[in-house]
Amino acid sequence: QKEVEQDPGPLSVPEGAIVSLNCTYSNSAFQYFMWYRQYSRKGPELLMYTYSSGNKEDGRFTAQVDKSSKYISLFIRDSQPSDSATYLCATYTDKLIFGTGTRLQVFP
């Protein structure tokens, strides 16, 4: 079992849709959870960071961690074509451990 599992997608949604991206993780000791966004032929960039359980909101983006079910989610409201990218969930021990990534396409 991989330490971080991610729904592979791809997802294709119309502009303005609400997008839900999900991951599960295996180790209950994980405390730090991140979402990275990666545009084509670019390195990943940090989008959201959450410590332990709960929600964190930043503009149109909400990150959610449920430690009881070991579930990580990212919600994107009012999605835009510029949101089209691969979204990577990750956790941190002494290094980042990534999921496989979900490719999102938002069409006008």
Next chain:
Amino acid sequence: GAGVSQTPSNKVTEKGKYVELRCDPISGHTALYWYRQSLGQGPEFLIYFQGTGAADDSGLPNDRFFAVRPEGSVSTLKIQRTERGDSAVYLCASSLIPQGNTEAFFGQGTRLTVV
């Protein structure tokens, strides 16, 4: 520049050759990470440096892979006797300190193709 810089951006090499990939981290960042990303996959951890020393090299796939960071800044990933399966994007990241609440910044990667 202000970001993590990786050179070359693209490298094509023949099977069996030796390659070196370079990473210039953000100035002052003590932690440096190397990852490998295959098509359609997330980045896979290779090795992590804290200062000059390799703190965790558990992700290096075999002894053909080696990395150094002699002065605690620039790092070089070295691959001997390259194989076609080594073809991937090699990403480097750095962070101020190695801690979960400290952002890691990635370079754009080196796209290695072994023919």
